Each structure stands twice: as C-alpha cells, then as structure tokens.
Amino acid sequence: MTRNEEAKEAILQRVGQALNGGGVRAPRKHPITDQHYAGRPQTDLDLVSSFQEKLESVGGKVIRAQNLEQAFNELWSICQERGIRNLACSDAPSFRDLTDQAPEGLEILDFPHEQAELLEAEAGLSEAQLGIAETGTLVLDGEQENHRLTSLVPPVHIAFLSSKNIVLHLGEALSRAQQARSFPRTLTFITGPSRTADIELTLVVGVHGPRELVVFLLP
Amino acid sequence: MAIHHLESVFFREKVAEALEDQTLRGALQNATGLFRQRRLAATASLSDWEKLRDQARAIKAETLTHLDHYLPEFVAKAESNGIKVHWARDHQEACQVISQLVSEKQARRIVKSKSMTTEEIGLNHVLETDGAEPIETDLGEWIIQLAGETPSHIIVPAIHKTKAQIADLFVDQLSIEPTQDAEELTKAARRILRHHFAQADMGISGVNFAIAETGSILILENEGNARMSTSLPKVHLAVMGLEKILPRLADLEVFLRLLPRSGTGQHLTSYQSILSGPKRNPDQEGPEELHLLILDNGRSAILAEEITRQSLACIRCGACLNACPVYQQIGGHAYGSVYPGPIGAIITPQLAGLSETKNLPYASSLCGACRDVCPVKIDIPEILLHLRAKSVEAHENGKEAKGFRMWAWINRSRFRFVWAHRLARLGGRIFMKNGQPPQWLQRRAPVLGAWAKHRQVPTLAKRSFREIWKKELSRKQP
Amino acid sequence: MKVSLFVTCLVDQLWPSAGVAAVEVLRRAGCQVEFDPEQTCCGQPAFNSGYREEARKVARHFLNVMTKSSAEAIVSPSGSCVAMVHHLPKLFEGTPDHGAAVEVAERTFELGSFLVKRLGIEDLGAQYAGRLSWHDSCHGLRELGIYEEPRRLLRRVQGVELIELPTHDSCCGFGGTFSVKHSDISVAMLDYKLQALQDQNVDALVGADVSCLMQIRSRLQRRGSKVQTFHLAEILASRG
Numbered sequence: 045m046t047r048n049e050e051a052k053e054a055i056l057q058r059v060g061q062a063l064n065g066g067g068v069r070a071p072r073k074h075p076i077t078d079q080h081y082a083g084r085p086q087t088d089l090d091l092v093s094s095f096q097e098k099l100e101s102v103g104g105k106v107i108r109a110q111n112l113e114q115a116f117n118e119l120w121s122i123c124q125e126r127g128i129r130n131l132a133c134s135d136a137p138s139f140r141d142l143t144d145q146a147p148e149g150l151e152i153l154d155f156p157h158e159q160a161e162l163l164e165a166e167a168g169l170s171e172a173q174l175g176i177a178e179t180g181t182l183v184l185d186g187e188q189e190n191h192r193l194t195s196l197v198p199p200v201h202i203a204f205l206s207s208k209n210i211v212l213h214l215g216e217a218l219s220r221a222q223q224a225r226s227f228p229r230t231l232t233f234i235t236g237p238s239r240t241a242d243i244e245l246t247l248v249v250g251v252h253g254p255r256e257l258v259v260f261l262l263p
Numbered sequence: 264m265a266i267h268h269l270e271s272v273f274f275r276e277k278v279a280e281a282l283e284d285q286t287l288r289g290a291l292q293n294a295t296g297l298f299r300q301r302r303l304a305a306t307a308s309l310s311d312w313e314k315l316r317d318q319a320r321a322i323k324a325e326t327l328t329h330l331d332h333y334l335p336e337f338v339a340k341a342e343s344n345g346i347k348v349h350w351a352r353d354h355q356e357a358c359q360v361i362s363q364l365v366s367e368k369q370a371r372r373i374v375k376s377k378s379m380t381t382e383e384i385g386l387n388h389v390l391e392t393d394g395a396e397p398i399e400t401d402l403g404e405w406i407i408q409l410a411g412e413t414p415s416h417i418i419v420p421a422i423h424k425t426k427a428q429i430a431d432l433f434v435d436q437l438s439i440e441p442t443q444d445a446e447e448l449t450k451a452a453r454r455i456l457r458h459h460f461a462q463a464d465m466g467i468s469g470v471n472f473a474i475a476e477t478g479s480i481l482i483l484e485n486e487g488n489a490r491m492s493t494s495l496p497k498v499h500l501a502v503m504g505l506e507k508i509l510p511r512l513a514d515l516e517v518f519l520r521l522l523p524r525s526g527t528g529q530h531l532t533s534y535q536s537i538l539s540g541p542k543r544n545p546d547q548e549g550p551e552e553l554h555l556l557i558l559d560n561g562r563s564a565i566l567a568e569e570i571t572r573q574s575l576a577c578i579r580c581g582a583c584l585n586a587c588p589v590y591q592q593i594g595g596h597a598y599g600s601v602y603p604g605p606i607g608a609i610i611t612p613q614l615a616g617l618s619e620t621k622n623l624p625y626a627s628s629l630c631g632a633c634r635d636v637c638p639v640k641i642d643i644p645e646i647l648l649h650l651r652a653k654s655v656e657a658h659e660n661g662k663e664a665k666g667f668r669m670w671a672w673i674n675r676s677r678f679r680f681v682w683a684h685r686l687a688r689l690g691g692r693i694f695m696k697n698g699q700p701p702q703w704l705q706r707r708a709p710v711l712g713a714w715a716k717h718r719q720v721p722t723l724a725k726r727s728f729r730e731i732w733k734k735e736l737s738r739k740q741p
Numbered sequence: 742m743k744v745s746l747f748v749t750c751l752v753d754q755l756w757p758s759a760g761v762a763a764v765e766v767l768r769r770a771g772c773q774v775e776f777d778p779e780q781t782c783c784g785q786p787a788f789n790s791g792y793r794e795e796a797r798k799v800a801r802h803f804l805n806v807m808t809k810s811s812a813e814a815i816v817s818p819s820g821s822c823v824a825m826v827h828h829l830p831k832l833f834e835g836t837p838d839h840g841a842a843v844e845v846a847e848r849t850f851e852l853g854s855f856l857v858k859r860l861g862i863e864d865l866g867a868q869y870a871g872r873l874s875w876h877d878s879c880h881g882l883r884e885l886g887i888y889e890e891p892r893r894l895l896r897r898v899q900g901v902e903l904i905e906l907p908t909h910d911s912c913c914g915f916g917g918t919f920s921v922k923h924s925d926i927s928v929a930m931l932d933y934k935l936q937a938l939q940d941q942n943v944d945a946l947v948g949a950d951v952s953c954l955m956q957i958r959s960r961l962q963r964r965g966s967k968v969q970t971f972h973l974a975e976i977l978a979s980r981g
C-alpha cells in the first residue's frame with residue numbers, strides 16, 4: 045500500500061469509528077426534501093431591472109443594447125472614450141473576427157493569449173451564460189467559453205449577457221449548470237468589480253481583478 | 264494532531280500586552296463595530312434569515328453525521344473528474360505531502376490564496392525551509408506575511424493594523440513612496456503581486472465548500488487573487504479539512520446566502536469559483552493538474568460526540584469574532600492560535616488537545632453573543648462548558664477543585680450555608696477597609712486580589728434576606 | 742396564585758433588598774408568596790466552571806427543596822439562575838433526578854417576565870423619579886429571550902425616563918469565575934459598556950441579575966461614579 049492509500053484508509057476508518065461509536069444514528073436523508081431553500085426573492089420580481097439594480101449597487105455598470113451591432117458600437121466608443129488601446133477577447137463565437145470592426149487605435153487580442161500579452165491588456169471581453177437577478181451576478185461557464193483570464197486579468201471586464209438568460213435566484217443558476225450534459229470544469233460567479241477592504245476597512249476596487257465591470261444587456 | 268505555531272499557553276501574557284495597546288483596541292473596536300452593523304443590515308435584507316440558518320445547520324448535521332458516506336462519495340467523484348486526491352492524517356504528513364509535490368513539480372515560486380488550513384499546518388514555514396518561495400496574495404495575508412506576523416482575524420487577517428502601520432511597512436519593505444492613501448497602497452500591492460502571479464509555478468488555495476454530488480470545490484473571495492492563483496499556474500493544489508463537504512450542489516444556495524452576509528455583510532462576495540477538475544484539453548484554460556489535499560489533523564475525533572461534532576459545521580465566516588466582547592477587547596493574537604475568538608476557543612483545544620490550551624475554554628464570559636450570530640447555529644457556549652468539564656476531569660487543578668468541593672459541601676445544607684456566610688460577614692467586617700482587602704489577604708486569596716484590583720469588594724449585607732423574611736416578611740402575608 | 746420565591750444565594754447574602762422588593766411586588770400583583778429557608782444555590786457557579794459533579798450535588802439539594810413546594814410557580818429575581826434551572830434537565834439526564842429537574846424547570850420563571858407574561862401585569866403603581874437605563878443581562882436576553890418585559894414594566898413607573906444605551910445588550914464582563922480568572926478582560930469589557938453612561942447623564946442602571954449588578958456597582962464605586970445600580974424589583978417596589 046502506498047502512503048496515500050494508507051492515510052486514506054486510516055482516516056476513513058477513524059471517521060467511521062467516531063460515527064459508529066455513539067449509539068444509533070439517524071438514517072441518511074437530506075433535510076431539504078422539497079428542494080425549497082430559504083431566503084429566495086419573491087417570484088414576481090422583474091428580472092432585468094433587479095439584476096441591473098443589484099449589480100449597480102456593488103459598483104458594476106449596465107448598458108442596455110437593442111442588438112449585437114449596437115452593443116459593439118457602444119463598446120467601441122467606450123474604449124475610445126477611456127483611451128483603451130487593446131481588448132483581450134474570449135473565444136466566444138460572437139467575438140470572432142472583431143479586428144475588422146474595431147476602430148482604429150484599438151487592438152483586438154484574439155484567444156488564445158500569451159500570458160505577457162494578457163497581463164498588458166487594458167480590457168477583457170467575455171460573454172456571460174447566465175445572470176442572477178437576486179444578486180446581480182454573472183455566471184460564466186468554462187465549457188461554453190474560455191472566460192477565466194479575460195474576465196480577470198485586465199483592469200476592465202466587459203461582459204455580454206442576454207436578458208433572456210437572467211434567472212431569478214442562485215438556486216436556479218446552480219440547477220441550470222447541473223443540467224448541462226457534463227458538469228463544467230470551471231464555473232465562475234462574478235458580482236461586481238474586484239474589491240478589498242483589508243486596509244483599515246477602506247473599500248478599494250481593482251485589487252487583483254478588474255476595477256471596472258461593464259455588462260452589456262442584450263435582448 | 265497539532266496546530267503549527269500554538270502559543271495558547273501564553274494567553275495571560277498576550278492578553279496583558281493586548282490590553283495595553285490602545286491603538287490595537289481602537290482598531291478592533293472600529294472594525295468589529297462596523298462589521299456588526301453591516302451584518303445586521305445584510306441579514307435584515309432576507310425575511311426568513313432564521314429559517315435559512317436552520318436549513319444550513321440541518322444540512323451540515325446531515326453531512327457530518329454521515330461523513331463516512333459523503334466523504335468517499337465526494338472523493339470518488341472528484342477523482343473521476345481528474346482531481347488528484349491526497350490524504351493527510353496530521354499536519355506533519357500534510358506538509359510532507361505538499362513538500363514532495365512541490366519538489367516533483369520543481370516549483371519554486373508558489374502563489375497562495377487565503378487558507379486557514381494551510382496556516383493551521385504551518386505550510387509556509389515548511390515551504391521556505393525547502394527553499395521554495397510561498398507568497399500570500401490576499402492583500403491582508405500579504406501584509407501579515409511582510410510584517411512577519413500571524414493573522415488575527417479569520418476573514419480580515421490584518422484587522423489589527425492601522426493604515427499608518429501598513430504604510431510604514433510598505434515604505435520599509437517595498438521601498439514605495441510614502442503615502443497614507445489606501446488606494447495607492449493597494450495599487451502597489453497589485454503591481455508587485457502581478458509580477459508574482461506571472462512567474463508562479465504553482466498555486467495553493469483553500470476550499471470553502473466541497474460538493475459530494477459533483478466532486479467540485481468552491482472558493483469564495485472578493486479580490487480575485489484566488490482566481491489568479493488557481494487559473495494562471497500549471498499546477499493548482501487545494502487544501503481542505505475533511506469537514507468541508509456538502510451533499511448537493513443545490514445546497515450552495517443556502518450557504519452562499521449565509522456566508523457573505525455573516526462575514527462581511529455583503530449579499531455575495533465578488534467571486535465564487537466552482538472548480539471541478541483540471542483542464543479537459545490543451546485548448547481549455549485552467550491548470551494542467553488539480554491536486555486536492557484532505558486533512559484530518561484531529562477532526563475525525565471531534566465527530567465522535569454530538570455536542571462536539573457541531574464545531575465542524577463552522578463555515579469560518581468570522582461573525583462570532585466580531586460579536587464577541589472578549590475578542591473586541593483583546594483581538595486575535597492573544598488566543599495564540601490561527602483560530603482566534605469564540606470559534607478558536609472551541610476548535611483549538613479540540614484540534615490540539617486541552618493540555619496546552621486549557622486557558623481558551625475559560626476565555627469567555629459565556630455571554631452567548633456568538634451563538635446568536637453564528638450562521639450555522641453552533642452552540643459555542645455549550646461546547647465551552649463541555650470543554651471546561653473535560654478540562655476539570657483531566658486536570659483536577661488542586662486549589663480550585665478543593666474550593667468547589669468545599670463550596671458544594673456548604674451549599675448542600677442550610678445550616679452550613681448560613682454559618683459560612685456569617686463567618687464571611689464577620690471576616691469582611693474585620694479585614695475589609697473601604698471595599699479593599701489588605702495586601703496580605705490579597706496574596707493569600709488571589710481570587711480576592713484579582714477582584715479588588717479594579718473593583719470594590721462587595722460587602723455581605725448586615726441582615727440576609729432569610730433573616731428579614733423570618734422577622735418581618737413571613738408574617739405579613741396578606 | 743401561590744408562588745415560591747427562589748431568592749438565590751447572591752440576593753440572599755449580598756442584595757437582600759432585591760428579595761424584599763420582589764416579595765412586595767409579587768404581593769402587590771396578588772400572589773401569595775412563600776419562601777423556603779432550606780434553599781441555598783442552584784449550582785450555577787460550579788456548572789459554569791466545569792465542575793459538573795459539584796454542580797449536581799448542589800442542584801440536587803435545590804431540587805429537593807423545590808419539589809416539596811406545591812406553589813404553581815417558582816419565581817426568581819435572577820435571570821441567570823433561572824437559566825441554570827432550565828439547564829438542570831440536561832445536567833441530570835439519565836439520572837433518577839431527571840424527572841424532578843423537568844418538573845421544577847417547567848414552573849420556574851424570572852420575576853419580570855413572570856409579571857408580564859404569566860400574570861399580564863405591567864403597572865405596579867410604582868413611582869421613581871430619575872433617568873434609568875436597562876442592562877440586558879446575557880442569560881436573561883439570550884437564553885430566556887427576555888427583552889420587552891422589563892422595559893414595559895419600567896415605562897409604567899411614574900417619573901421614570903428610560904434611556905437606551907447603545908451598549909444596553911453588551912456583556913458586563915462578569916461571567917462567574919471569569920471575573921477573577923481574567924479580571925483585566927472582565928473590567929475592560931465593563932468599561933466599554935459603561936463608556937456610554939457618561940454622555941447620557943443616567944442616574945441609575947437597572948438590571949435583573951445581581952451578579953451583573955454587583956460587577957457593575959463595584960466598578961462604579963471604584964471609579965467614584967455617582968451612577969447607582971438597582972435591581973428591577975427595587976424600582977417596581979418603590980413608591981417615590
């Protein structure tokens with residue numbers, strides 16, 4: 045037996061002994077039988093406006109767009125306004141061949157990225173597969189799109205989300221993820237920009253992740 | 264079984280030091296007060312907070328009572344997802360396993376995101392001795408690492424440090440321009456730590472929850488350093504205590520509502536990463552290898568009794584620290600362990616044994632504020648009482664035990680009770696001056712001295728209630 | 742209603758005026774009060790320090806005394822002792838005294854909540870002129886859930902101005918042997934609680950636990966403060 049097998053066996057044995065030593069145990073049964081967890085928001089909540097309100101309350105920005113074209117146009121002008129010179133894109137299909145569309149002076153960095161390139165990128169672009177109205181949260185699914193770094197490393201994260209994909213509460217988002225054929229290797233929940241309060245509880249945004257989160261809400 | 268860097272034997276000395284430190288006490292009072300307010304506001308945002316706590320406790324109770332089912336279920340699932348699972352019986356074994364992994368992967372620079380469990384096993388120390396360079400990347404943890412200190416709060420490790428102290432530290436260690444601006448200080452940290460992330464060979468993280476059904480681990484944070492540490496390096500190692508399991512993915516709904524509200528007063532922290540294995544193919548992002556170390560280090564023994572088992576339901580939210588009037592006065596370092604405050608007072612003795620930690624269960628007035636705020640309803644005072652009883656059984660500490668035996672003998676009879684108090688009254692009249700016992704008596708009876716140090720010694724009434732009753736009240740019955 | 746007074750050892754020996762006032766108040770509320778002088782202590786000091794065997798010995802004596810009484814209710818002017826009595830069934834689990842512990846616990850009440858909750862009386866015709874502040878003792882508040890009752894009673898006292906301190910529910914730092922084992926922390930906690938007193942110009946702190954009151958009074962005396970300390974019953978019995 046290897047050390048690891050030995051340790052595993054020993055620990056499981058200790059656990060078993062500890063639990064079996066003290067008389068009869070209640071039979072194994074998950075306590076939440078009706079699948080209804082407490083604390084859910086009311087069902088008549090307006091999903092889109094609640095999502096927007098919650099996200100804004102933690103410092104996220106929401107921009108509504110009628111269609112993809114409008115969203116991209118808006119995106120280009122945001123980049124120009126802020127002097128963003130390059131944009132690292134995820135591998136989502138809608139972000140293919142953006143170079144042709146992008147205005148002059150904005151470099152499109154296509155997936156996959158070199159690490160150094162990514163660390164220098166001034167903004168990152170990804171989709172979000174779901175939104176959660178309860179908390180203003182984006183859910184990014186690693187099977188649908190490689191989102192981990194574009195949504196994290198550059199100081200600005202821009203995400204496209206379809207309003208149709210906003211669900212009411214955390215539970216719904218979790219159960220959607222579980223319905224996928226194979227459970228995603230990476231599932232990231234994002235609620236607002238990166239923040240810290242480790243220095244005398246003063247809130248500072250953008251400590252390791254983006255200091256700015258902009259969500260384009262599409263129909 | 265032990266906790267690295269355990270100094271709970273010096274509780275008294277450390278308390279004295281903390282109480283002297285007015286800067287520390289000011290910082291603590293501000294911080295804990297603010298957290299209490301935020302928590303209250305956040306819990307009020309839900310109408311059925313109490314039900315949520317009940318559900319969380321019930322889920323934890325189910326998992327812990329049947330950990331012999333859920334733990335193997337989790338591990339089988341995680342392994343089938345491609346996670347390499349390592350087991351460690353105690354902190355030494357854990358460090359050995361990690362050392363070996365580090366040398367196999369020839370990892371030199373290691374970025375770490377906040378993990379109480381790696382503090383518990385003293386991992387940084389071991390890695391440094393091995394010649395590796397572990398770098399804490401949570402801002403608070405990094406500050407503590409730069410200062411060569413230990414964390415004093417489980418979610419705000421540098422709660423005891425003022426902005427000015429941090430600024431001095433940065434100027435001193437990082438040669439930045441002097442500044443008192445939190446934003447500037449944070450920027451400096453971002454710049455330097457990015458450099459480390461880019462160079463790191465390995466990332467080490469903790470685990471907030473492990474889901475049996477899907478074999479996933481969840482890491483919760485605000486800064487993004489955990490995402491960096493688990494996304495950029497080729498190898499990710501997560502370290503968890505064996506109690507972190509939840510049966511179902513759906514259970515997260517409850518805990519994600521509870522944990523941030525209880526800890527920082529947020530409705531949700533900025534990031535949750537649910538990680539279920541290394542990358543599937545070279546085109547996918549994420550580490551090539553995902554290792555998970557499962558640690559016992561005394562936890563399995565805690566499962567044996569129902570009363571102690573509940574301690575393992577803790578989700579390390581820190582609310583009990585902020586609520587604790589003792590913690591508010593003395594801070595985290597006095598507890599001499601990585602786990603301070605009320606949760607520390609119960610978990611440290613159970614992990615490390617009572618002999619070195621027997622001060623801790625007594626470091627509480629049993630006010631119960633911790634129990635009121637605990638999101639998983641751990642009855643901390645009940646466990647403190649249990650540990651006190653254990654400590655008495657094990658140590659029968661001479662004088663005090665004799666005192667209580669005597670006290671019990673007196674209180675079992677009306678006659679002895681009355682006479683003992685008559686004697687005490689007489690003694691008080693003879694020796695006490697202005698509520699102050701004389702020095703020699705304080706030396707002979709340290710208990711009296713300890714009381715009299717800051718307080719008048721109360722005098723027994725001239726006539727006891729029972730005397731008044733007998734003479735006046737019993738006859739006046741209307 | 743016939744009630745048996747469990748006066749507690751501390752009130753008996755240190756603060757008898759609270760006991761006398763409790764009798765007065767209960768009688769005013771129409772109760773027939775009995776007191777068995779065989780009683781001593783409930784066992785709390787030993788229990789809280791980990792001496793379970795000694796606690797059981799003393800608590801057994803308490804149960805022997807109380808089971809003899811046919812009173813409908815056992816009423817005590819101390820929240821923490823009542824909380825201890827409610828603990829007794831657990832302490833005697835699996836022993837022959839368990840039944841007695843359950844029976845006694847069921848009819849043991851804290852004075853203030855007994856008046857308001859059981860008897861439905863809030864106005865006891867009391868008068869007291871002054872600015873009073875209520876101290877929520879931990880056991881009363883967090884174990885017995887007493888919060889509104891004493892406030893309602895005090896609001897009905899003529900002349901009383903009830904001031905809520907921001908630290909009304911923070912611990913006074915007593916905690917039994919904690920107050921001497923860790924006397925520096927104990928007093929630091931108390932001083933934090935009392936900070937708020939100065940700005941509020943309070944005449945007296947009122948509570949329903951003599952252990953807290955003793956801790957608070959002893960410290961105030963040492964600091965030379967003019968703020969007084971009273972048991973709830975003393976205010977309720979007062980006629981001005």
Ligand code: SF4
Nearest residue numbers: 577578580581583637
């Ligand atoms: S004991 Fe409860 S309140 Fe304290 S850290 Fe653990 S979960 Fe939070």
